[in-house]
Structures are given as structure tokens and as C-alpha cells.
Amino acid sequence: MHCHERCRYQSYRKDITIEPRIIYFETGKSTIDLTPELQAYIRNVKAYIQQKPDARIILTGHTDDVGAQDINQKLGLQRAEKTRAELTKIDIDANRVSLDSKGETQPLKPNNTADGRKVNRRCEIIVQ
Secondary structure (H helix, E strand, O other): OOHHHHHHHHHHHHHHHOOOEEEEOOOOOOOOOOOHHHHHHHHHHHHHHHHOOOOOEEEEEEOOOOOOHHHHHHHHHHHHHHHHHHHHHOOOOHHHEEEEEEEOOOOOOOOOOHHHHHHHOEEEEEEO
């Protein structure tokens, strides 16, 4: 591996594996707002896992507590599935991506405010 390839790989590792990336969603939705920043992040994930064949991606969908718990569990999974679809669109192998849903069981903030609910509607991307 040449220096520029090694340095780029180390940069991807630092940016991608340190903490989860979070994608936020609207109430009751699993549609992803594919911003230029998110597109760049996904390309970096692809470059990283191409350099590291044993790397895995874990997607965990979450919801706020609006609605029934079983519906929120399914919605969390739909959010993880939609995120996986964006990864596989750029040829990231779906077999390297694990899906999970926590529904409304792991809020980042209390659900008693609009701001709290907003941050709880998410999908976390963890690259290992």
C-alpha cells in the first residue's frame, strides 16, 4: 500500500469508526434525506470497508414514543433497512450489514418535547 493510500485509509478509519453516525427521520417516516454530507460519508464507508475485508456495518433504527410500541419496533427496522438500501446502491455488500431495531426503547433524550422526539427518530450507523 502506497503512503497516500495508507494515509487515506487511516483517515477513513478515524472518521468512521470512532463514533456512530446518526441519520434523523421525520415522524412516522423511514425516508432518508440524502444530503451531500451523507453521500460523502457513505462513500467513505465504502472506501474503508474495501480496505478492510473484515469490517462490518451495524445499522440500528430508533423511534420516538409516539404510537404503539410494536409499530415503532417495525418503523425502527424500516429505517435500518432504508439505510442499508442506500449503502447497497453504491455496491456495499448487504451481507456485511447487520440490521437491528430498538424502536422506542433507547431514547437519547426524553420524548416529552418536540426536540427530544426529533433526536430519538434516528438510525445509528456503526462501522467496526
